[in-house]
Amino acid sequence: MPINKNELAQEMIQKALQCNTAEDLIAYAKSEGLDITKDEAEAYMAELADVELDGNELTKIAGGASYKDCSDYDCSY
Numbered sequence: 001m002p003i004n005k006n007e008l009a010q011e012m013i014q015k016a017l018q019c020n021t022a023e024d025l026i027a028y029a030k031s032e033g034l035d036i037t038k039d040e041a042e043a044y045m046a047e048l049a050d051v052e053l054d055g056n057e058l059t060k061i062a063g064g065a066s067y068k069d070c071s072d073y074d075c076s077y
Contacts (some may be wrong), residue, residue, distance in 0.1 A: 017048055 012032060014060045019025040022041035036044070 018042070019045070020046075021045070 009027055015028060016025060019028055022045050025041045025044060026038065029041070029073060
């Protein structure tokens with residue numbers, strides 16, 4: 001069975017999101033055969049911190065919002 005690179009990438013992202021510190025991320029990257037600097041890890045941690053969504057944002061992204069009037073939007077698709 002061939003390796004699905006998208007699934008592998010998603011799995012790696014999920015594990016990276018579980019890292020609490022730059023040192024944790026460096027250790028995880030090293031375990032995956034990647035070499036990142038402390039500065040890179042800190043930058044990634046800052047980006048990952050921005051990925052967190054609150055419940056309202058998550059609902060909007062998941063399609064929980066609805067529109068009564070589509071006149072302001074292209075609803076043809």
